[in-house]
Amino acid sequence: MRKILASLGTPRGLVVAVLLLAMALLPVIAQVLDQRYLLSVSTRIVIWSIAAAGLNIMLGYGGMVSFGHAVFWGIGGYAVGIFAHHGVHDGWLQWPVGIAAAMAWATLIGALSLRTRGVYFIMITLAFAQLVYYVAVGLEPYGADDGLNIAGRSQFSGLIDLRDRGQFYWLCFALMLATIWFCARLANSRFGLVVRGAKSNETRMAALGFPVFRYRLVAFAISGGFGGLSGLLLANHDAYISPAMMSWVKSGDLIVIVVLGGMGTVFGPLFGTIAFFVLEESLKPLMDMASKGTGEYWQIVFGPLLVLVALYARGGLDSLLGRGRARSRHRG
Amino acid sequence: MEYLILQTLNGIQLGLLMFLLAAGLTLTFGIMDLVNLAHGSLYMVGAYFAWTFIAWTDSFVLGALLALPAALALGVAVEMVVMRRLYARDHLDQVLATFGLILFFNELVRVVWGPAGKSVALPSFVAGTIDIMPGVPYPAYRFAIIVVGAVVALLLAWLVTRTRMGMLIRAGASNRRMVGALGVDIGLLFTLVFGLGAVFAALAGLMAAPILSIKIGMGDDILILAFVIIVIGGIGSVKGAFVAAMIVGQIDIFGRAYVPDLLKTFLSAAAASSAAPAISQVLIYVVMAAVLVWRPTGLFGQRS
Numbered sequence: 001m002r003k004i005l006a007s008l009g010t011p012r013g014l015v016v017a018v019l020l021l022a023m024a025l026l027p028v029i030a031q032v033l034d035q036r037y038l039l040s041v042s043t044r045i046v047i048w049s050i051a052a053a054g055l056n057i058m059l060g061y062g063g064m065v066s067f068g069h070a071v072f073w074g075i076g077g078y079a080v081g082i083f084a085h086h087g088v089h090d091g092w093l094q095w096p097v098g099i100a101a102a103m104a105w106a107t108l109i110g111a112l113s114l115r116t117r118g119v120y121f122i123m124i125t126l127a128f129a130q131l132v133y134y135v136a137v138g139l140e141p142y143g144a145d146d147g148l149n150i151a152g153r154s155q156f157s158g159l160i161d162l163r164d165r166g167q168f169y170w171l172c173f174a175l176m177l178a179t180i181w182f183c184a185r186l187a188n189s190r191f192g193l194v195v196r197g198a199k200s201n202e203t204r205m206a207a208l209g210f211p212v213f214r215y216r217l218v219a220f221a222i223s224g225g226f227g228g229l230s231g232l233l234l235a236n237h238d239a240y241i242s243p244a245m246m247s248w249v250k251s252g253d254l255i256v257i258v259v260l261g262g263m264g265t266v267f268g269p270l271f272g273t274i275a276f277f278v279l280e281e282s283l284k285p286l287m288d289m290a291s292k293g294t295g296e297y298w299q300i301v302f303g304p305l306l307v308l309v310a311l312y313a314r315g316g317l318d319s320l321l322g323r324g325r326a327r328s329r330h331r332g
Numbered sequence: 333m334e335y336l337i338l339q340t341l342n343g344i345q346l347g348l349l350m351f352l353l354a355a356g357l358t359l360t361f362g363i364m365d366l367v368n369l370a371h372g373s374l375y376m377v378g379a380y381f382a383w384t385f386i387a388w389t390d391s392f393v394l395g396a397l398l399a400l401p402a403a404l405a406l407g408v409a410v411e412m413v414v415m416r417r418l419y420a421r422d423h424l425d426q427v428l429a430t431f432g433l434i435l436f437f438n439e440l441v442r443v444v445w446g447p448a449g450k451s452v453a454l455p456s457f458v459a460g461t462i463d464i465m466p467g468v469p470y471p472a473y474r475f476a477i478i479v480v481g482a483v484v485a486l487l488l489a490w491l492v493t494r495t496r497m498g499m500l501i502r503a504g505a506s507n508r509r510m511v512g513a514l515g516v517d518i519g520l521l522f523t524l525v526f527g528l529g530a531v532f533a534a535l536a537g538l539m540a541a542p543i544l545s546i547k548i549g550m551g552d553d554i555l556i557l558a559f560v561i562i563v564i565g566g567i568g569s570v571k572g573a574f575v576a577a578m579i580v581g582q583i584d585i586f587g588r589a590y591v592p593d594l595l596k597t598f599l600s601a602a603a604a605s606s607a608a609p610a611i612s613q614v615l616i617y618v619v620m621a622a623v624l625v626w627r628p629t630g631l632f633g634q635r636s
């Protein structure tokens with residue numbers, strides 16, 4: 001408690017505290033303002049940031065550029081969708097299976113792709129994601145290309161009603177807090193230090209006697225598990241799944257978010273997700289204001305913005321709040 | 333038997349198209365150590381250039397001949413504005429920046445050419461069929477693609493193995509700094525290689541235009557296939573890209589041609605025909621995974 005109070009004195013602590021407080025109250029704010037859309041966007045932000053936090057374990061702390069992370073959205077989403085399609089709405093069953101499936105797939109592709117390095121790793125994770133994508137496209141019983149509407153939300157023995165937008169938001173928010181907390185603990189644990197050490201010097205970690213491959217594999221699996229959790233929530237939010245939720249562009253979006261927020265930082269994934277959605281939602285009206293009807297072309301501004309971020313803003317948004325722990329730049 | 337020959341030719345034609353795309357990628361990868369996701373955008377813009385110039389000159393050949401220098405100019409411009417700032421950066425920066433370029437180009441095309449797809453009519457002199465063997469007709473345009481693709485592949489092989497520029501390219505791929513230290517203008521070489529890659533991508537785009545439709549994002553999916561090809565072949569190896577393109581072309585075509593029949597033995601006809609294209613795609617990625625597990629740097633890649 002004292003640590004938390006002390007951190008309020010720093011700019012980062014203050015920003016995070018205000019942000020989290022606002023997010024905690026969001027359903028109330030949305031109610032007062034009568035803005036259902038605000039609540040919907042915020043729910044997506046919270047859900048996406050869980051996946052981003054998961055990717056941050058690999059990408060930010062571990063230096064493993066997974067270009068196929070949206071596949072775990074698909075796995076989590078399809079777990080909910082396929083169960084629901086067969087009339088099974090019990091979340092106690094759906095969710096563990098979805099997360100376990102995501103972790104199992106992460107372990108499998110991790111075991112294969114961690115044999116490669118650099119660009120090969122980027123491309124093989126992309127290829128495995130495409131593989132699952134095309135499997136989903138070919139899944140005729142579950143809607144193939146068109147996807148699947150989910151008739152009922154996950155049910156938890158009547159403890160919580162996910163159809164209630166407020167309750168659903170608060171559940172997602174609580175899960176997001178738990179995820180961020182877990183990731184922060186993980187990053188500073190012995191396990192996390194080994195993974196981070198392997199990012200800056202793999203040979204040295206190996207020389208110290210750590211089985212780097214196994215540590216990375218576990219990091220990959222945990223990372224995938226959070227992706228699966230996020231996918232479960234996404235399917236419940238949209239009441240719809242389709243292969244599009246794991247298209248490679250979504251994987252790109254996730255990388256963008258993690259880098260934009262600040263790689264290897266505790267709150268970076270959350271900052272990044274908020275910035276991503278705020279940019280999308282504000283570029284449209286801004287461009288429309290500048291010249292009527294140009295808003296739908298917002299990506300023509302967003303694209304070059306990403307180029308600029310890649311070239312000049314590597315520390316991400318988190319670095320604007322002053323230096324946290326020392327971070328090292330890594331090379332592909 | 334005839335069916336088998338036709339499908340093999342289709343596989344070669346697809347393989348050659350993808351080789352054109354992969355050649356530029358593997359060169360920029362091998363020499364500049366650059367992950368260029370936006371290569372597919374050059375393919376797309378090349379096709380749109382061709383559409384515009386063909387409509388303008390009313391001739392497929394003239395339009396194509398104008399589109400290629402336009403693509404070269406675009407490639408050089410992209411290299412000078414963005415890419416050259418990325419060479420020294422790590423792969424993650426490159427992925428991020430070129431991902432941004434994809435979004436930009438997709439949107440730019442929507443602004444300039446509108447959201448609707450475009451189609452290019454088959455040039456009349458290759459509209460019919462030709463007999464590749466007595467009694468076996470094959471669409472002349474597809475055959476023309478094979479011829480052009482093979483000629484360009486040979487030209488590239490000649491350029492890389494027999495000319496001074498090719499020597500520099502190969503030297504640059506194995507040791508950039510040394511080439512620079514020997515007094516070669518490495519910046520100019522990079523610009524030229526990138527421009528060359530853009531021309532090849534545009535050539536693939538404009539040749540594909542009459543058989544596929546020209547649409548926004550057309551480069552994105554084929555780009556991933558091109559990446560798969562250079563990863564299978566070994567990054568930086570033109571020979572590897574060629575072999576891998578042929579393999580992937582055949583898998584794709586034969587997957588589509590024969591998998592449905594196989595599936596029908598245990599699935600309904602409708603389910604089989606919808607699952608087959610997906611399965612042939614899946615097969616490609618399975619092959620890639622198998623190659624990488626067997627040889628983590630691809631078939632012809634340099635072992636580290």
